[in-house]
Amino acid sequence: GAGVSQTPSNKVTEKGKYVELRCDPISGHTALYWYRQSLGQGPEFLIYFQGTGAADDSGLPNDRFFAVRPEGSVSTLKIQRTERGDSAVYLCASSLPAGRSSAGELFFGEGSRLTVL
């Protein structure tokens, strides 16, 4: 499809395991974002890529979280030693280069629901 694609849609894992979540952005969108949404809250910023590089990773909660975008398209969010508090919906979004003309107008995927038991 033409939209942002995220896999898996659901992931159940055990505490301490490693998890990878994948995001395939809209073709031609150079900006890519990861957000996390916990139950009853709005999305929370994690990291922003412009091309291949992480322009801002200030939202990553700790060093167990890491994201890559090696070819400037698909991105993978990696979570090591998962904890129950990591349970949330992880949203990926993409956009044209972040600039004033398109500020904040992000195109979101359906999210990956992570449950850590």
Add this chain to the structure above:
Amino acid sequence: DQQVKQNSPSLSVQEGRISILNCDYTNSMFDYFLWYKKYPAEGPTFLISISSIKDKNEDGRFTVFLNKSAKHLSLHIVPSQPGDSAVYFCAASYMDSNYQLIWGAGTKLIIKP
């Protein structure tokens, strides 16, 4: 410390009437505000935005009003339709970090037939 607040978790409105969703913010550095709409099991979709240099922006049935002195914005939907039933999120950004949106917790709008 919530910088963007949506104090009404839910709102129920009769079909055909006006829906008014409210949002308050605390950071005076915010200069761009957006509303997103979210259906269950889908990602948020952009609805309408407003720059801080304006006090109103209209797009069809949707109008966003910004009151900078009160640090308050609202989304008006007229007339409300059943398909408008969704969760509405208010979000804000500022010039030095215009890619990083700060979101409210959302308001669930229910349109009654």
